[in-house]
């Protein structure tokens with residue numbers, strides 16, 4: 049067996065007992081050129097551990113696309129559609145993505161200006177900053193002292209028309225060095241998390257579900273979330289909470305009538321919990337900023353009604369109510385001891401199970417700090433699978 053794994057190095061902030069089944073470093077194989085049997089092992093490992101790290105990887109955009117596609121051979125286009133984000137100028141994602149011309153499914157992301165890169169003469173990149181998205185911002189003095197925020201917790205997914213990618217691959221090409229920063233939650237909990245400069249932070253969707261009190265697990269297994277049509281255009285005028293885990297409800301969303309044309313058939317309604325194809329575990333997988341409504345099914349026959357929330361089911365359409373409930377269910381899982389902030393080194397390749405975790409950009413760079421990553425994910429050929437009838441009976 050050539051594929052070997054070792055646990056990820058966790059920061060002192062992380063609770064190791066909560067990461068026993070999260071993340072592995074893979075050694076002994078070249079991720080750009082895997083044999084079919086090695087890939088089969090990697091695929092199982094990805095779903096089992098949700099994030100895989102390869103150090104010192106050399107992988108071209110073509111190889112990265114091929115590796116990403118191997119997880120879903122029928123998938124073709126980038127997770128948001130090829131070359132679409134650049135043409136959709138009103139989308140909140142518009143400034144963050146530049147396509148590699150040869151391989152349009154691979155995006156160049158990062159910060160600063162990159163020259164002569166894979167067919168791009170010059171690409172001006174901007175690391176997303178909480179300052180352009182959150183309702184409140186860190187003061188200039190605090191920012192100078194290294195205080196920062198989570199930008200936006202999310203799943204990589206268009207959440208309209210296209211299906212959420214199964215895996216995202218992130219390859220670090222240039223990683224600027226700099227002092228640690230302090231990610232501050234600013235939500236009156238006093239929570240802070242020391243983070244490497246420009247980390248990508250991950251939290252497990254399985255842990256998010258597992259740590260919920262029983263009454264909220266019952267809601268989670270019975271609930272489906274309806275996403276806004278063209279959610280990134282819809283949310284663009286609105287501002288986010290200081291944790292990056294919700295939009296503040298101020299009525300600023302773009303009205304549905306002002307969105308690019310949309311049809312009901314392409315609006316996404318997904319279960320709140322998604323079933324892991326290998327372990328069978330349930331992962332709480334909701335993109336909180338894009339959610340618009342919640343449908344909760346009634347309790348199944350025979351389930352105890354005492355203390356249950358929405359025992360007869362519910363259709364929540366009030367945005368504040370929807371967001372408050374999701375926040376209550378998701379905020380516990382982004383506590384500092386449950387976050388894995390990856391300390392990027394050049395040539396790190398990270399594969400993550402996009403249907404099994406949430407992640408966010410963190411931190412702030414100066415314009416002269418050049419960061420260049422290749423990112424690839426593919427709109428999936430199928431939809432996420434929700435809990436089984438047995439799962440609902442078990443948790444409801």
Ligand SMILES: [Fe+2]
Nearest residue numbers: 202203204407
């Ligand atoms: Fe992402």
